[in-house]
């Protein structure tokens with residue numbers, strides 16, 4: 243009997259690589275974003291929340307080590323002593339003076355429970371001196387970079403105000419690959435104007451570009467975002483749970499089992515989520531994905547081998 247999991251989750255990867263469970267602690271490194279500070283635009287991506295798409299992280303009023311301790315306290319009961327990855331989540335975490343980046347990254351790495359870093363950024367914010375610093379860290383610690391691609395459909399990218407062309411993602415992927423720095427690609431399913439197979443093609447494309455991991459997000463309409471205005475004005479079609487589940491399963495079937503799946507749906511915050519409200523029951527969404535795969539005897543990368 244084949245005991246292989248249906249998909250290669252991050253949890254799975256951690257257990258196989260480190261032999262134990264590893265948690266992530268989300269940090270706010272005090273960054274902004276060129277798509278928010280006026281360099282590229284002031285509006286940001288239309289789905290981006292006030293906190294720069296990092297709604298469950300630490301507070302920027304605290305130092306990095308204080309934030310790590312605070313986050314560890316929150317998971318103290320279920321995870322009293324294990325190792326963690328420090329995840330720089332809010333806004334664009336390579337957008338700044340390289341000495342500042344060095345300071346905050348190494349402050350996180352100095353914490354006794356931190357074994358590595360995850361750094362979320364834009365592909366147009368990876369200057370050569372930043373890549374040098376990342377390369378240095380990658381040679382000593384566990385590291386991955388997260389790139390917010392969202393879609394390969396250039397028209398949709400304009401609608402969501404991503405503010406960089408696909409070519410920029412390809413170049414960033416090349417740079418990171420050259421230094422053997424792992425990267426994760428964010429893909430949003432259900433963007434305005436997106437075609438049926440866009441998210442699938444985006445996942446396949448990111449694999450071709452060498453992505454190590456994929457983070458799939460359901461399009462969340464968050465209150466007080468540009469997307470909420472768009473939704474109210476244009477009656478953007480909200481996805482049904484079944485449609486979403488089918489798209490996710492199709493993506494999993496069509497990418498290699500080596501790709502690490504960091505996420506299959508988003509973490510909605512009930513106070514700020516406008517729609518779709520079914521996504522608040524994350525367990526139910528994940529169970530539905532598992533059920534769909536089980537029914538068709540489907541696995542990431544195809545059928546059972």
Ligand code: SF4
Nearest residue numbers: 275277286287290333
């Ligand atoms: S790049 Fe990230 S932080 Fe910047 S506006 Fe887009 S989602 Fe928000």
